[in-house]
Amino acid sequence: MALNIKDPETEKVVRQLARQRGLSLTEAVRMAVRSELDKDELSEEEKARRIAEAQEWLQDFYRKHDIKPAERSMTKQEMDDIVGYDENGMWG
Numbered sequence: 566m567a568l569n570i571k572d573p574e575t576e577k578v579v580r581q582l583a584r585q586r587g588l589s590l591t592e593a594v595r596m597a598v599r600s601e602l603d604k605d606e607l608s609e610e611e612k613a614r615r616i617a618e619a620q621e622w623l624q625d626f627y628r629k630h631d632i633k634p635a636e637r638s639m640t641k642q643e644m645d646d647i648v649g650y651d652e653n654g655m656w657g
Contacts, residue, residue: 568594
């Protein structure tokens with residue numbers, strides 16, 4: 566069964582991955598999809614280990630650059646306001 570990719574951005578990134586890794590387009594798609602599927606198959610222990618590792622890295626980064634972590638997360642509205650999106654998702 567063949568795939569017919571009609572999205573220019575998808576084609577662009579598949580070609581980029583194939584070029585960078587020296588793969589055929591088919592191999593690049595297979596590798597990318599397999600990588601995503603493998604993430605879903607991680608054990609709970611592995612997920613917890615990766616999260617803990619990322620949190621430790623972030624804390625080290627904060628200390629190294631003398632950054633005080635945020636006391637709360639921004640709301641979606643606050644993020645949209647910073648980027649400049651309006652109610653239609655466009656820049657105002």
